[in-house]
Amino acid sequence: MIEEMERDERVFLMGEEVGHYQGAYKVSEGMLEKFGERRVVDTPIAEGGFAGVGVGAAMVGLRPIIEFMTWNFSAVAFDQILNNAAKLRQMSGGQFNCPIVFRGPNASARQVGSQHSHAMEHFYATIPGVKVVAPAFVDDAKGLMKAAIRDDNPVLVMESETLYSLKGEIADDLDVVPMGKARLVREGADCTIVSYSRMTHVAVEAAAALEKEKISVEIVDLRSLRPLDEDAIVASVQKTHRCVVVHEGWPYGGVGAEVADRVQRLAFDWLEAPVLRVATLDVPMPYNAKLEQLCMPQPDRVIAAVKRVVNRGRGRG
Amino acid sequence: MIQEPHATLRDSDPDVGLFTVLREDGSADPATDPKIPTPRLVLAYRHMRRLRQLDARMILLQRQGRVGFYGACTGQEAVPIATGLVARPDDWVFPALREQSVMLVRGFPLRQFVAQVFGNSGDVLKGRQMPSHPSGKQVHQVSWSSCIGPQIPQAVGAAWAMKQAKNEAVAFGFSGDGATSQPDFHAAMTFAAAFKAPVVIVCQNNHWSISVPTARQTASRTIAVKGRAYGIPSVRVDGNDLLAMHAVLERAADRARRGEGPTFVEALTYRIGAHSTSDDPTRYRTDAEVESWKKKDPVDRLARHLRKIGAIDDASEKQLDDELGAEIAEVIKAVEELPPPPRLSLFDDVYAEPTWNLREQRELLAAIPPAPSH
Ligand SMILES: Cc1ncc(C[n+]2csc(CCOP(=O)(O)OP(=O)(O)O)c2C)c(N)n1
Numbered sequence: 294m295i296e297e298m299e300r301d302e303r304v305f306l307m308g309e310e311v312g313h314y315q316g317a318y319k320v321s322e323g324m325l326e327k328f329g330e331r332r333v334v335d336t337p338i339a340e341g342g343f344a345g346v347g348v349g350a351a352m353v354g355l356r357p358i359i360e361f362m363t364w365n366f367s368a369v370a371f372d373q374i375l376n377n378a379a380k381l382r383q384m385s386g387g388q389f390n391c392p393i394v395f396r397g398p399n400a401s402a403r404q405v406g407s408q409h410s411h412a413m414e415h416f417y418a419t420i421p422g423v424k425v426v427a428p429a430f431v432d433d434a435k436g437l438m439k440a441a442i443r444d445d446n447p448v449l450v451m452e453s454e455t456l457y458s459l460k461g462e463i464a465d466d467l468d469v470v471p472m473g474k475a476r477l478v479r480e481g482a483d484c485t486i487v488s489y490s491r492m493t494h495v496a497v498e499a500a501a502a503l504e505k506e507k508i509s510v511e512i513v514d515l516r517s518l519r520p521l522d523e524d525a526i527v528a529s530v531q532k533t534h535r536c537v538v539v540h541e542g543w544p545y546g547g548v549g550a551e552v553a554d555r556v557q558r559l560a561f562d563w564l565e566a567p568v569l570r571v572a573t574l575d576v577p578m579p580y581n582a583k584l585e586q587l588c589m590p591q592p593d594r595v596i597a598a599v600k601r602v603v604n605r606g607r608g609r610g
Numbered sequence: 611m612i613q614e615p616h617a618t619l620r621d622s623d624p625d626v627g628l629f630t631v632l633r634e635d636g637s638a639d640p641a642t643d644p645k646i647p648t649p650r651l652v653l654a655y656r657h658m659r660r661l662r663q664l665d666a667r668m669i670l671l672q673r674q675g676r677v678g679f680y681g682a683c684t685g686q687e688a689v690p691i692a693t694g695l696v697a698r699p700d701d702w703v704f705p706a707l708r709e710q711s712v713m714l715v716r717g718f719p720l721r722q723f724v725a726q727v728f729g730n731s732g733d734v735l736k737g738r739q740m741p742s743h744p745s746g747k748q749v750h751q752v753s754w755s756s757c758i759g760p761q762i763p764q765a766v767g768a769a770w771a772m773k774q775a776k777n778e779a780v781a782f783g784f785s786g787d788g789a790t791s792q793p794d795f796h797a798a799m800t801f802a803a804a805f806k807a808p809v810v811i812v813c814q815n816n817h818w819s820i821s822v823p824t825a826r827q828t829a830s831r832t833i834a835v836k837g838r839a840y841g842i843p844s845v846r847v848d849g850n851d852l853l854a855m856h857a858v859l860e861r862a863a864d865r866a867r868r869g870e871g872p873t874f875v876e877a878l879t880y881r882i883g884a885h886s887t888s889d890d891p892t893r894y895r896t897d898a899e900v901e902s903w904k905k906k907d908p909v910d911r912l913a914r915h916l917r918k919i920g921a922i923d924d925a926s927e928k929q930l931d932d933e934l935g936a937e938i939a940e941v942i943k944a945v946e947e948l949p950p951p952p953r954l955s956l957f958d959d960v961y962a963e964p965t966w967n968l969r970e971q972r973e974l975l976a977a978i979p980p981a982p983s984h
Binding site for chain 2: 309310313314315317335337338339341342365366368369404405406407408409574575576577579580581582583584587588593
């Protein structure tokens, strides 16, 4: 964000606690001192208000980055995103555009209860007119953020509170990471796991365990949920013949269902087993730590799903 | 004739005045004294002290990693305790973060209240909700919503339903100062007035919304004045003054019971502690400010009054402290030992009846061997 704000005067950050408090999760640490109150704007608690203020500013030429303290709170700004940001260009016959970024931590964050643990990307990825990205690694987090800020469409960046502490190398020459391109995290031969954000790390853990049992897993990290990198998914499944999708959020509909649809439609002749999905259980997230862990996708559930599809394919010989 | 809190309404003061009873020396201002019977004041004091101790213990437990989260109301005890005393059994309470303890005054067992913070098998909510979100149907109190604001229009809805049932019950709906920026607050005010709902909407202006001071939340000089624009009689009251709070809430509830509609109350107070256990207030406010408000501490102010009228003394204070300390310690000990809720309870209560997909997921989970502690 800092690099993009240095590069482009029109870019500014707005949200609750982004300035004086340095961000609820310290994401904007030091930015107020650097850019001042005009470009790092603390707001009253009214997501519907500052989302709308952002949309208005974007329509007349600024490039807002709107932070939701968590994506859960975007629920009270949903109308601004669904009915306004996403549709302005189309409804105005292309006269207006809305180059705005909405960002913040998404999905579970350890024991914050059902109202604070939503995987909101599933709702937003259904909306034509917005782009949705959900990085798993630090370089993608940076590169996709830059791409989002430079994009002329509304872009929703799904971060993860539990990944904020993740460390990693970033190449000096990294600029933008293009949206709509998946990342091949690991090559393998027996099964493809499609995942994104924190669940990619769960998939990596599961793949390491499966390797010990001589099951070779390929991991496709989507990075971008809309546009979706259909080609990368299909190419991988054509190679491994099996697919398991892992994401947070409920099993009804959503990104996993979308991926499963592509795979059965575009890679039907290559499939050796049904596409399985590992998702959050179909209940509101409980607070109790033990129950919460049971609810969320864990490596053991991923391992069980991969074994099911692999054994099925092998059984038939 | 004592001054009606609502008299301030007819006042042309744009700040809507400030209704106060307790004076610095601990005496009650004869012009505003609601003449609350002494035993009731002593009871209020007991509840305030209990809450103060409970909050301190819970914060300590959170620091020790024994509970996950806690939101205290230290410095704001007069509002929930006065509400608990004023509310009748049929009334409904729709709290925000700082008013959970109203239910304790209305007879909700401390043990279950603490179990909710632990979220274990002693919890009526079955470990589903974050700490500091208790609810108890038997005491007509719902849980607040983690997302700020929804309980305010809900309180109006409950009040409206009470009105239709013609049963004289009223609803109390709460918000913080920050919550008044949310559309839900404004919708609640609109509907409360338009439906003439028997509701008392209370905003605890504790001066901070996490790190945002009220002056950056709203350009309005007071919050109470906002009620006028909606056509709701509105009062600004010293929220650290139990006598004043009790008087204002009682009269507001009486108005509602008489069919005269809603009242809006801005209770001026101060959050002495952190916003929640996830917050560090030294990042945004000065010690001097906190110290100046400690001088207006609601528990101390009531104590000064009770001493002045001879209702408490050193000996009774010590006894009270010991009693409360023992009660809380015993409850924590008993509750902490309880196991987590049963694993398969995960699938209960999602719908009124179990659905096939939940049964399917239940079987899936039942097939996985439980971890040792489960
Ligand atoms: C919709 C929504 N936005 C943001 C938050 C994060 N948040 C939690 S409490 C809070 C401040 C509330 O301030 P106020 O209403 O003054 O109540 P107080 O906590 O001071 O009693 C904020 C911003 C939230 N919970 N819900």
